[in-house]
Amino acid sequence: MRLSDIISERIMKMIEDSQNGIAEIGRNELAALLGCVPSQINYVLASRFTPEQGYIVESRRGGGGFIRITRVSVDRSSAIMHLINSIGERLDSSTARILVSNLLYQNLISTEAAVLxxxxxxxxxxxxxxxxxxxxxxxxxxxxxxxxxx
Amino acid sequence: MRLSDIISERIMKMIEDSQNGIAEIGRNELAALLGCVPSQINYVLASRFTPEQGYIVESRRGGGGFIRITRVSVDRSSAIMHLINSIGERLDSSTARILVSNLLYQNLISTEAAVLxxxxxxxxxxxxxxxxxxxxxxxxxxxxxxxxxx
DNA sequence: ATCTCGTAGGTCAGTAAAAGTCAAAGTCAG
DNA sequence: CTGACTTTGACTTTTACTGACCTACGAGAT
Structure with missing residues (x-):
């Protein structure tokens, strides 16, 4: 298995475990742990944790430096979350169909998901x-x- | 026997053995094993493992690259129909989970569908x-x- | 306040390891 | 002979990894 995959898995796991979608790592520390050069961490972050893939990466140099990776699936998630909160205790079938069509129309869910x-x-x-x-x-x-x- | 036939037989055998319809090969590795030039593998994939013939081919270049060939069940519909008919009037939740995992494992449904x-x-x-x-x-x-x- | 130094992360270019492309040449049935 | 299918290999593109060198931050010394 590729080093990059191991690194990215490790980071993703940290994000999962964090509960708030944020992982904070020490570059040198993580590199030493996984037995790679520090710049390999940058490579992984640049290739697999891009904004396009839903992450923001911030960092600070110097003593006590760190790299913070934040998962930001905000758009879709919050739109769907909003909808969930707007659904009351009861929901009739025609309203349900309309809600689902809207989700599909707004590209928030796939066609397959909509059908199911x-x-x-x-x-x-x-x-x-x-x-x-x-x-x-x-x-x-x-x-x-x-x-x-x- | 033609080289192409040998290659395609080999790949099909790997898919059979895999039990889940997926074979992952290293192009150069397989070519070396069968004594042909690597691009011959591409030719075989392009001519005999097309979507029309029920296969999906994905790949990744670079270090640790691979080619993944997935057989999409031609008989998906009837396999699912068969399962539907085997479900009785009642179904407990753990059996349901197992049925769904099996469908996913056999490539009969997508991950997204399985989750839903x-x-x-x-x-x-x-x-x-x-x-x-x-x-x-x-x-x-x-x-x-x-x-x-x- | 400024200097200095240690500690961290950033950059980039180079190397290697795959896979992809394509056109030329070969083979074979009809 | 012809046309369709095979085979080959030179060249391209993408991805992974490394190391040398650069830059920023913080803290203690002057």
Whole structure:
């Protein structure tokens, strides 16, 4: 396995573990740990943690220096999060369909995801559920599905 | 026997052995093994592992590069249909998770689809439903979702 | 306040390791 | 003989890795 992959995996893992999407590393420290030259870290950051890929990288030199990598999937995530918060306890099927179409139209979800979500919130799936309960389940299902693709 | 045939047989055998329809080769390595020039591998891939023939070829250059050949199940639909028919009236959540993992592993659904389906059949979505009814709803939901992606 | 020095990160060019491209030459069935 | 398919190899492009040298920050000394 490539050194670059090992380094980037390590950094991504640190970001995951951080819970707030931020990893702070010492360049020399990490390089020593993984047995590579320090500039290799820069290479990995430049090639796999670009803004285009949803990261911002900041750093400080000198004593106590560091490199901070922040994951910034803000746009999509916050738009979807906003939608999730706007869904109440109950959601009727036609409103659900409209919400999903909008997400697709705004390019926030893929066509495939849209198809699956549409089915999952359709009454086709709820025939065994008491009609009074369906809109409640639908709201839960849509929220859970959207949460999973944030 | 033609060189191309030997190469393509070798690759197909690797795909068979892989059990999940994916073979990853080093171009130069395979060429050396079979005693041909590396570009011959490209020729074989271009002529016999096309999308029309049910394969996806991806690659990466540079140090540690590779070529990945994925067989997309030609018979995806019928494999999924078969699974749908094997699901009874009720389906517990751990069985559901296993079914979905298998679909993903066999390349019959995408990672994104697997994530969504997993959520949609998880108890997270069914907290408002009478526990006795959950496995019934789960069976319906999974069948409907799979039907939608056929 | 300024100087100086140690500690860190940044840059860049060079080297190597793959894979991709393409056109020329070869082979073979019809 | 011809046209379609194969094979080859020279040249290109991309990606990975290294090391020498550069720049910035902080803290203690003057």
């Amino acid at each position: 979500i549409n089915i999952a919130v359709s009454d086709k799936c709820y025939r065994d559920i008491d009609p009074n309960l369906r809109d409640t389940v639908r709201a839960t299902v849509l929220k859970q599905l959207l949460l999973s693709i944030i | 389906i997993n959520i949609a059949v998880s108890d997270k979505c069914y907290r408002d439903i009478d526990p006795n009814l959950r496995d019934t709803v789960r069976a319906t939901v999974l069948k409907q979702l799979l039907l939608s992606i056929i």
